[in-house]
Amino acid sequence: MPILQYQCSACGKQFDELVKKFSDEVRCPGCGAVATRLYCGEMFSATGKPAKKCSGNCKTCSGCK
Numbered sequence: 001m002p003i004l005q006y007q008c009s010a011c012g013k014q015f016d017e018l019v020k021k022f023s024d025e026v027r028c029p030g031c032g033a034v035a036t037r038l039y040c041g042e043m044f045s046a047t048g049k050p051a052k053k054c055s056g057n058c059k060t061c062s063g064c065k
Contacts (some may be wrong), residue, residue, distance in 0.1 A: 006035035014038065 006026050007014045010033035017026050017035075026035045 005038040005040065007038050008033055008035045 001018055001020055002022065003016050003018050004022070004026075005014065006017055006028075008028035008031060011028060011031045013028055013030045015029060015035075019026065022037075026037075027033065028035050
């Protein structure tokens with residue numbers, strides 16, 4: 001289960017959330033509005049090594065190399 005970064009689209013609050021799946025809907029702990037995932041910070045490949053030029057958005061990526 002990953003810990004991902006989110007930002008609330010209503011109040012702008014940024015927070016971390018432990019989710020079961022990457023596609024889970026996350027709500028802001030402050031106001032309860034639906035939050036969007038932030039793609040920032042250091043990403044790691046399946047081997048545990050930092051991935052080169054990784055945006056963190058696996059839907060638009062050709063895979064970690």
